Every structure is written in structure tokens, then in C-alpha cells.
Amino acid sequence: MNLKIDIQKDGQAYRIKLAGEIDAYTAPKLKEKFMEITEHTEPEIIVNLTDVSYMDSTGLGVFIALLKANKKNNGSLKFVGVSERIKRLFDITGLTDILNVNSQVEGGVK
Secondary structure: OOEEEEEEEEOOEEEEEEEEEEOOOOHHHHHHHHHHHHOOOOOEEEEEEEEEEEEOHHHHHHHHHHHHHHHHOOOEEEEEOOOHHHHHHHHHOOHHHOOEEOOOEOOEOO
16 A cells, blocks of 8 residues: 655644555655655644554654654654554654654544
């Protein structure tokens, strides 16, 4: 399955909605899109994972790279709409300690 990436810009904020699977096949495309965004000064990035059906460790690696690149430009990063299954992946790896992960979607619940 492919990964759909929908990016909307509102001022300095980037709202990114992902749908599909994040794995070794789709991760390079996702990382490329993220790195384009982190080139801007102080970007606020909100990643909506509501429609992500599968994610492996390659996806986690992309998110860590995003966090590091975004911090260099004093940006913020938040994950919303995280399913229990994917949140467990963040929890097991300890990434919930360094990433802002939330099951809520702005404007309502998942």
C-alpha cells in the first residue's frame, strides 16, 4: 500500500495528514517532504496519523530525523490522531518521552 501525504500551510504552521502505511518503501518519500518543511524558520508541524494503518521502525526513524531537523530551526512538532496500536510503538521505543504524541485531533476527538 502507498502513503498519501497531504500538506496544508497556514502561516508558519504546517498541518500534515498521512494516510496508508509508513514502512521501508514509503519512508524515503515522507522524509523528503518533511525535510523540505524543516528548511523554514520556526515551523510548527502538526502530523495527523488518524488514517495511518501501519507503521514500522523505519517510520519512527523518519519522525526522529524530523524532530532533529525541526529543532535546528526552533520549530515545534506534534503528532495527533495516534491510534492505540501506533501509540504503543511510540511507548515501547520510549519516543513518547521526547515526542508530543496525542490521540486527540485539534477541533475534536480522533
